[in-house]
Amino acid sequence: MANKITPRDLKRLNTKKGIKQFILDKDISISKVLRNVTHEERLKTLQMELIKLQTWVADNDEKVVVLFEGRDAAGKGGAIRRTTEHLNPREFRVVALPKPSDEEKSEWYFQRYIRHLPRKGKIVFFDRSWYNRAVVEPVNGFCTQEEYDIFMNQVNQFERMLIESGIRLIKFYFSISKDEQAKRFDEIKASPIKKWKFSPVDQKALELWDDYTDYKKKMFDKTDTEISPWIIIKANRKTKARVEVMEHILDIVPYDTKDLSKIEHIEIEEKQVD
DSSP: OOBOOOOOHHHHHHHHHHHHHHHHTOOOOHHHHHHHHHHHHHHHHHHHHHHHHHHHHHHHHOEEEEEEEEEESSHHHHHHHHTTTSSSSGEEEOOOOOOOOOOHHHSSSHHHHHHHHHTTTTEEEEEEEEETTTTTTHEEEEEEEHHHHHHHHHHHHHHHHHHHHHHHEEEEEEEHHHHHHHHHHHHHHHOTTTTGGGGGGHHTTTTTHHHHHHHHHHHHHHHHOOSSSSEEOOOSHHHHHHHHHHHHHHHHSSSTOOOHHHHHHOOOOOBOOO
C-alpha cells in the first residue's frame, strides 16, 4: 500500500526547490521530488558541519589531505564539488594534475605530489593522486613494470611519512558497475558541455575493465593499511555517494565542535505516495 503524504512531506514539497522541480519537469513524481528535497536538506546539514571542520583545521594549524580515486566517470569530481561547495576557498585547494612533463618524469615519482601537500591550517583534495601509478598507468602502459614495482614498494612508507609528519590522510575509492560506467560514458559523449571529459583513456576503460579490476585488487591488498585504510564508496548512485563522503570526512577528522547527531548516516529512501 502506498504511503500517505505527511505534513512534513507537504512542507518539503512546498519549498522553492520542491516547486521548482514540478515547474521544470511536469512528469516528475512526488516521491522523486521528496527524495531530492530530502537529499538537499541532508547535504546542507553536512556542508554546515564541514564549515565547522574547516574552521577547526585553520585555528589548530592542522593539515588534511583527501584522495579521490576510482574508475573513470565514477563521480569523483562531483563529490569534490559538493564537499567543497561552501568552504572558504582561501583555506583549501583541489588538485587535479595533468600528465607529467618530461622534467617531472625524470624526478622521483612522488615529488610532483609533494609540491601540492597542504601547509598548516589547509585542506587539499586530490582528484586522482599518486595512485595513478597503481592502476591507471600500468593498465594503459604509461609506466614500466619496474616503475610500478618501485611505487608499490614505496607507497606505504611514503604515506606513513606523511601521517607521522602531521597530515591527516583520508583515501576514498569510488566503485561503480560496468553497466553504470557505460551509461555515464554515453551521457558524457551526448552532452555538448561534458563531452570534453571523454578522454582517450576513457575510450579504452570498458575494454580494459578486467585489467583495471586486477590492478585495483593488487592496490587494495598492498595499500589498505591500518594507519592508511581505503574507504570504498559504492557510487552507482551519485547522490548517496556524495553524502557518504561528507559523513566519512566529518567522522574521521576530530574537530572539537562536532555534532554527532548531524553526522550519523541517514538512509534516504524513495517513498511511494499517492
